[in-house]
Amino acid sequence: MVTLTEENYIKAIYHLGKYGANNVSTNAIAKEMETKASSVTDMVKKLSEKSYVDYKKYQGVTLTNKGKEVAVNIVRKHRLWEVFLVEKLNFSWDEVHEVAEHLEHIKSKKLISQLDAFLGFPTHDPHGDPIPDKTGKIKKIDKILLSEAEIGDNCICVGVQDSSSDFLKYLDKNDIALGTALKVCHREPFDNSITIKIKTKELIISNMIANNLFVKLS
Amino acid sequence: MVTLTEENYIKAIYHLGKYGANNVSTNAIAKEMETKASSVTDMVKKLSEKSYVDYKKYQGVTLTNKGKEVAVNIVRKHRLWEVFLVEKLNFSWDEVHEVAEHLEHIKSKKLISQLDAFLGFPTHDPHGDPIPDKTGKIKKIDKILLSEAEIGDNCICVGVQDSSSDFLKYLDKNDIALGTALKVCHREPFDNSITIKIKTKELIISNMIANNLFVKLS
């Protein structure tokens, strides 16, 4: 049995550990969870006790297979609920995360398998992130950051790195959604801003924007 | 701000106080919540402090208007989710309660108003219980217990008193669902069992069954 709080710690460790194979530090977890390092130490001991993580004092943690299972399952639920909110309840993609943070903790196998079927077994959430299947398998698509695309490339938006409301609303305002086709026209050497063309319209976007938008070449 | 636990106590007090205008006793709450009387006393003090209930030592509690508002809102959410589970996710009516017990605590105005719209503003849940509207108004239909119907009455099933899995499965097995028409044919004086006719089929049901099935005369 895993408590709601434990689930949140496990999820945080999962996200922090995804890139970079090394251990996740106490401070990193504390920052992610908006809590104090001392609280993290306590919890990490408990998670280790219950063998959700491997932990050696002062060395940070990594998820065990058991821990990874829990994490992936929560991510699956989170993303399925996000799809539900957008597809069925007309939420916009910048409104879903907060509600999904709560819905992801509802424990019912049947609920999730039926929801999955009801949604038509979606493979990606509204932000382009992959949805693990019931066995925990995640199929990843080969996407690159728009900032890494070359001049002249034709791309399709497939995801966002940052999914803060501010960023998503910026994209909405500029008619950029998942599936939108665009062409990279020019890169300004001074600030790495790039000019892109969407349909007939040209748009200049900063390097920071380009660094948070995933595309695939088309 | 009201915690999940407080919500559950408030809901229990609401259900216990619905019939009979008198105060709800500590022991009654303890039984309903499957907890100890001493825990109830502690919580009841806190709820009183926060003015969700009126409480005088040794005299039990009643919900204040503020408390009633919270209770009705939880009931609304619980019943809307039950409709969702049955109508959209193919749950049967004996499976929904437990999951709804968790979903009812998700706090998002938009989630519930959109869910309500998505479901077509249902007025009753899968057990025939009325769904309060967003202002908390509950419209009650005039239903009677089948045990109170007279010989010769033609009725339609509109709800259940008990919604335990055992009872609901009994009804399923005997093709009794909400909306089912039936006629009261005979009452056996010895045990108050009654013979009913559904379509062409006769069925003998015990007084206990008849005491847990709501019907309206047709």
Place this chain on the structure above:
DNA sequence: AATAATTTTTAGATTAGTCTAAAAATTATT
């Protein structure tokens, strides 16, 4: 290699919710 800065852990408190056992109040029975 010694010292300074940073990170992590420990020690001790706090809050929400629960429990057992005993005391106090209420209600029922003689």
Place this chain on the structure above:
DNA sequence: AATAATTTTTAGACTAATCTAAAAATTATT
């Protein structure tokens, strides 16, 4: 009206999760 039975409250303890402040370990800098 006195006693017995029941209900309710209090007192004190426990667990989960958190915090602050101080100690210990690690890492960075001189």
